[in-house]
Amino acid sequence: MNSPKFFRSINGDIPLPIFFPDATRAVVRSLDTSDIESTRTTGLLVNTFHLYKELGIDFLKKQGIRNFIDWSGGLISDSGGFQVGSLVKSNSKLGKVTDEGVIFKLDNNRILLTPELSIQIQMELGVDMAVVLDDFDHPNATKKESEISVKRTIDWAKRSKIEFEKICKDKGLGVINKPYLLGVIQGGRDRKLRKHCTEKLIEIGFDGLGYGGEEKVKGNINYDLAKYLAKLVPKNYFLYALGVGKPHDIVNLVKIGYNIFDCVLPTRDARHGRMYVYDANSIDEIDLTKKDFYYFFNPKKQQNLKNNEKISKACDCLTCTRYTKSYLCHLFRIGDFTAGRLATIHNLRFYSILMEKLRGF
Numbered sequence: 001m002n003s004p005k006f007f008r009s010i011n012g013d014i015p016l017p018i019f020f021p022d023a024t025r026a027v028v029r030s031l032d033t034s035d036i037e038s039t040r041t042t043g044l045l046v047n048t049f050h051l052y053k054e055l056g057i058d059f060l061k062k063q064g065i066r067n068f069i070d071w072s073g074g075l076i077s078d079s080g081g082f083q084v085g086s087l088v089k090s091n092s093k094l095g096k097v098t099d100e101g102v103i104f105k106l107d108n109n110r111i112l113l114t115p116e117l118s119i120q121i122q123m124e125l126g127v128d129m130a131v132v133l134d135d136f137d138h139p140n141a142t143k144k145e146s147e148i149s150v151k152r153t154i155d156w157a158k159r160s161k162i163e164f165e166k167i168c169k170d171k172g173l174g175v176i177n178k179p180y181l182l183g184v185i186q187g188g189r190d191r192k193l194r195k196h197c198t199e200k201l202i203e204i205g206f207d208g209l210g211y212g213g214e215e216k217v218k219g220n221i222n223y224d225l226a227k228y229l230a231k232l233v234p235k236n237y238f239l240y241a242l243g244v245g246k247p248h249d250i251v252n253l254v255k256i257g258y259n260i261f262d263c264v265l266p267t268r269d270a271r272h273g274r275m276y277v278y279d280a281n282s283i284d285e286i287d288l289t290k291k292d293f294y295y296f297f298n299p300k301k302q303q304n305l306k307n308n309e310k311i312s313k314a315c316d317c318l319t320c321t322r323y324t325k326s327y328l329c330h331l332f333r334i335g336d337f338t339a340g341r342l343a344t345i346h347n348l349r350f351y352s353i354l355m356e357k358l359r360g361f
């Protein structure tokens with residue numbers, strides 16, 4: 001069994017590893033689709049729950065997301081469970097998690113997000129990879145709570161797979177053109193539980209498994225756990241580090257076999273004036289084995305107004321090709337929308353360069 005080299009998308013294969021930025025509500029904030037394409041970003045992650053809430057399933061059935069945003073690259077949807085689950089777990093007035101699904105109360109409406117509904121919505125979005133609804137733990141969950149969430153996660157994964165196969169059959173989707181289906185491993189800090197969850201998910205059968213990276217050690221990813229899980233997963237599976245993120249974490253996780261990533265960091269940081277810059281004089285000279293292979297540039301600092309240098313010498317994005325630190329500083333200081341747009345374009349190109357360098361790493 002060989003590890004996957006490509007991620008199959010409707011318009012062609014995308015080489016691994018991949019990083020998809022979050023286009024939660026079918027938009028990468030401040031960018032249009034041509035801007036995203038200019039950054040050589042290979043795919044996007046959209047949020048099932050938000051799109052369902054904003055647009056409704058009938059709208060999605062008619063439009064799909066690709067047509068709606070005119071996007072021809074890769075597309076993954078999350079299950080919607082993380083958003084809904086974190087809301088109801090932090091405030092019981094907003095709803096609760098039951099064996100049936102996640103009940104969410106919103107403006108006098110009651111939405112029940114079941115594993116089946118999550119798959120139904122995702123199948124109407126027209127994505128390349130759908131993710132099953134899981135029941136995640138909070139970081140300080142007791143062993144008993146983790147056991148309940150693992151049992152539920154396995155049960156929901158079974159129900160999701162049945163619904164997925166049923167819809168594929170109805171839509172006439174076969175081996176070549178049906179989307180990938182991803183299971184999610186739960187179990188908190190307990191390795192036995194994690195192992196049990198992983199084995200049961202493999203028994204059900206998926207194209208890949210995801211790990212949330214939610215178990216942190218002093219604010220950092222728990223690499224020991226990430227390695228342990230990577231060894232349990234069959235070689236021909238995708239390994240998805242859900243919501244992971246930081247450039248160093250991506251580099252380290254690629255080394256141990258993870259090949260799909262998504263995160264809000266590059267786009268959210270850009271809007272707050274945190275730009276990622278390689279410590280190199282050209283794209284060719286970027287060295288990911290260096291301890292500090294990048295640094296942050298803050299365009300908001302007053303002193304940049306007098307600086308006519310490019311933001312990064314190791315970048316070929318629109319922002320670095322045409323504009324200076326001085327101009328970015330001015331745009332941020334006057335609070336123009338263009339500041340967020342140009343900074344986001346740059347940060348996304350930083351990430352696409354990172355993934356290009358990591359291919360064959």
Ligand SMILES: [Zn+2]
Pocket residue numbers: 311312315316317318319320321345346347349
């Ligand atoms: Zn740039």
